[in-house]
Amino acid sequence: MAYGHKTPYQARMRAHIVLHAARGRSNASIARQTGLHLDTVRKWRGRFAEDGMPALADRRRPGRPPSFTALQAAQVKALACQLPAETGAPLSRWSCPELAREAMARGITPPVPASTVRRWLGQDALKPWQHRSWIFVTDPAFRPKAQQVLDLYARTRDGVPLGENEYVISADEKTSIQARCRCHPTLAPTRPGPCA
Template sequence: MPSPKLPPLVLSDEERETLLRWSRRPTTAQALALRSRIVLRCADGGSNSEVADEFGVKRHTVAKWRSRFVADGLEGLSDEPRAGAPRTVTDERVEAVIVKTLEQSPPDQDTHWSTRSMAAATGMSQSTVSRIWRAFGLKPHQVQTWKLSRDPQFVEKVRDVVGLYLAPPDNAIVLCVDEKSQMQAIDRTAPTLPIMPTTPARMTHDYVRHGTTSLFAALNLATGSVIAQHHRRHRHQEFLKFLKTIDAATPGDLELHLVCDNYATHKTPAIKNWLLQHPRFHVHFTPTSASWLNLVERWFAELTNRKLRRSAHRSVTELEADVEAWIGAWNDDPKPFVWTKTADQILDTLAAYCQRINDSGH
């Protein structure tokens, strides 16, 4: 059957301006922003099916908000009242909290807003401020750190390393190589208390150090297995011994592509001479300050979270034996890490960060 005739949808200049503001402002609720975009597109002549396909929603969703706007105007885009006690905090007061959180500096030279300072500034309770922040995913108490690489060959190195991950060469093994240096043998000053119902495991805050060791590791990109070796020192001599270990542990008829960082011990004359004598080794360096490109760092995170963070050792020898046992169990059932981002996606993301930095005015 033919679709019923769509009700005419004509916007006044004021309504169009309001809808555009709702659809573009970062602090607008996502549901309201989507409804505004739907109405704007319908007003431009889009059918329900066309608008539904464009915004990835159901056809009846477009029909609902089209008819609601035709009947009630801008007020029709708000959610209908629900059962329960009436709201005591208006949309305007909620918006004021969001705008103040995102656009204004906190008082008393604080670095960030707290529920207490926001409550004092807006006349609301701390619990109300907390609920608003949770609803909009705002976490002023948290901060994420990042660092931009200044490597003049950054783009070329990203394409080189990511190309290895996404399209490994034939008859070759790709190994992600790095060192986890200064692993400490730490013993707690009292025994760890086990987990109990309603109570997490408990351990003393203070500890005793019993020395350090460094773990050299090479993660096989295809299988997830790891070649590892402990050394008490972290020099080019130890790295050379590890290269010889890799040489002995891999089939001699395969090419070896090693992803490494720019640590000085990887580039000494002795290392370069050894690599020249072993032409099956091909070293690919990540950009400076871009260790996240080396997949072995992801494996080091597994080692830290699953073994090192909560363990206690009374000597370096005990630490090394414990880590070697954990690596042996890992290699019995290895889990490869799959790289998914292309070089272009990575570079586009970093370009967007750089643009935000430039636009910030700092």
């Protein structure tokens, strides 16, 4: 750890403290040599003496307890998936501030910031303020068609796994990369020769 090129700086310094301590150096001497504060040297040397190598890792920090439960977040996401007209709200599409207000009005959550609602929706890539008609599938044969494509992505065909030499290639048209007629005539190749 002390000499690894990819070791994070903090882990490297903690390893140096332990190595200097193993050589019998005092805390003050280690602090001078490493440029760390005496209290830092004392802390990591003591932790290593108590618990060994695992003690050099950062301890888990509890952090602030969550203000909202997972159920509340799920209820707000479910609300976002409904059209506002279905819920009686006089809107055509939800926005994060409107969802926060509606969740509070329904008693789903205490006052919740719009940024928190945006983060919850972002976890599942929900954007209720956008509407695309293709999201609402009307083709009755959609499931069997989609099943074939999804099976190929899972590397199976009719329930049989694909072999090692079998590949799935997805070719999709990209913007401005369509097959088009050439704008200029094709020229014959030039004959190789000495540069003039």
